[in-house]
Amino acid sequence: MEPSKKKLNQFTLANNCPECYAQDAMILTFYQKRVKNSIYEKVSKQTGHSILCQKCKQTIYPVKWTEDIERVYNFYLKTLTPEPSLKLTKLGLFLIIFIVLLIAGLLIFWPQQAVNLQ
Numbered sequence: 001m002e003p004s005k006k007k008l009n010q011f012t013l014a015n016n017c018p019e020c021y022a023q024d025a026m027i028l029t030f031y032q033k034r035v036k037n038s039i040y041e042k043v044s045k046q047t048g049h050s051i052l053c054q055k056c057k058q059t060i061y062p063v064k065w066t067e068d069i070e071r072v073y074n075f076y077l078k079t080l081t082p083e084p085s086l087k088l089t090k091l092g093l094f095l096i097i098f099i100v101l102l103i104a105g106l107l108i109f110w111p112q113q114a115v116n117l118q
């Protein structure tokens, strides 16, 4: 299991950076959490976010947000439509087919065996 982030959308904020006061330098990135293992790749509907200032290269954490940043964040948050997804890997697909065939095989052969035992 290795969680990673799938970029959902990115916006440049016109607000001033609370660290270096640069304008048009902050990039707000929304992402969805992605969990990938050998059987499937799952993208969660839940979103996360981060704000990075390109001028001072600092991550602007919510504690540092001004009311304006919060307002803009809430505005952009409403524009998002995160789509959850679940994708099987080749191994996952192979396992599913294998299990289905195994169950089908059992259903076909089980009644015959039961008859033979009597």
Ligand SMILES: [Zn+2]
Residues within 6 Å of the ligand: 017, 018, 019, 020, 021, 022, 025, 053, 054, 055, 056, 057, 058
């Ligand atoms: Zn800055």
